[in-house]
Amino acid sequence: MIQNRRRNSKSSSSLLSGHDFNNQALINRLQSYFYSHYLAFSSATSRLSSLPFRFLSISLVIAIALSLPAGFYVAAINLQKITNITDNSNTISIFLKTTVTQPQIELLKEKISLEEGVENIRYISSQKGLDEFRIESGFGDVLEMLDENPLPPVFLIEPNRKFQNNTEFIKKLVFKLKKEHLIENIQIDMMWLKRLQAISLIGERLSFMLGAILAFGVLLIISNAVSLSLDSRGEEVVVIKLVGGTDSYVRRPFLYTGFWYGAVGGILSWIFIAIAVYWLSMPVEKLSALYQNSLELEGLGFFGMISLVSIGVGLGLLGAWLAVTRQLSGIESK
């Protein structure tokens, strides 16, 4: 009984040690795998840092190529933002005849505000309109030269949120209001909005198109840069292949080279965009204030930075991979 138990414990301990052995083998394999990555990483990094000017100039070219589509993208999202802001104040302007009297105005205001779909109605007298115009347009001096106020009294109607984007409904409302004899003209602030939306859509598409073309350019730049350093290390590649190095072993340091080009290019390009946005934000805010908007220029943000750097790194790795694969296929007999 005791013997049996001893045997059991012995067999279980030998099993355990077998398990330990397997673990140890796995740990050894992992250790040497990570060590080879460490070697590849440090050799790539030290090679790049030994030629800092070349590294920086290539990274700069990549950064510029990435900045163009990224810049277009930023422009497009900001245009989008303008159309979103104005969407909520999609107003209908009703210009009254200059001859209307105060009681008529009160009556009409009451009537219109009862119409279906009218959320809010605001009255701007011709005097008030003139004052606002003088302040905001900067044409005050010109206005002084006029004998009388040329501006008509205006109603600003804000349609119900439900009918905000319902063009059919708004057309019907306009048609109905036009029958009022006190109303001179009706304008809907929608055409310019539509134009803006169309422009921002074009901008977005352009940014993708440019992005695709320039991504291809970045790929070529990186694969060329890696090819150059491969040429100067052709002997090393041959020796590694001769002593039994796998393709991935040969590729590894060059993939790290591509990684650095892409990553630094991406970061530099993000910095370029950030500087451009900062530089433009003041005049843009001034301009948008003139249009009674409070638009704050939006940059790429954290997510944008991560995407930009990831795209750079992805292109770097792919470019390096292509370059080394091309070189390797030349060495190995098929």
Add this chain to the structure above:
Amino acid sequence: MILFDKVNKRYPSGHQAIINLSFELEAGEMAFLTGHSGAGKSTLLKLIMLLERSTSGQLLIDGKNLSRIDRTQIPYYRRNIGVVFQNHQLLFDRNIFDNVALPLFVSGLRPRDVGRRVRAALDKVGLSGKEKMNPIMLSGGEQQRLGIARAVVHKPKILLADEPTGNLDPQLSEEIMGVFNKFCEAGSTVLVASHDLELVSSIAQRLLRLEKGFLVEDKKTV
């Protein structure tokens, strides 16, 4: 260990480098491969290294049929072979230690075992204590011995050498051949290509002579 059976190699240019070649080299055996330049010595070594593929015939290394080894398996196959080149193929952008350690790193040996193996290999060829030096500081004979250290550091079953004494004076050449002899005695299969018939004849080993792609002589030298 090395078995050629009616092997032919024709290059795409039409040049027939190896013609109907058959011979066998047992494990632990050493042989010299001689012949004029262009006789097919280098091609024969390249076939064993899988730097070239035979056009027809069977080529078995350590029981493995080389035609069954595909491109992705070649690196693992080559780890069983050590090669010494006439032009050394040393890398001058790194020190002696890193040159010798390359086959070990490539095959994924643990870093802590690498140092021990590298020092042992350098010791065998009489270069111990020079690990930190750059190979460019070594003499021709020392560079060749460094090449041998790199070829044997991973304890290959087969050691190949292509004109290892090409640029060396007779005394150094004999010394190098002595090093190969030692590895053969330690159990490696050694095949040395050399056109230096005088040197080769002075060593008691098997001798294979090639001429225009044919094996014309297979004898034991005195």
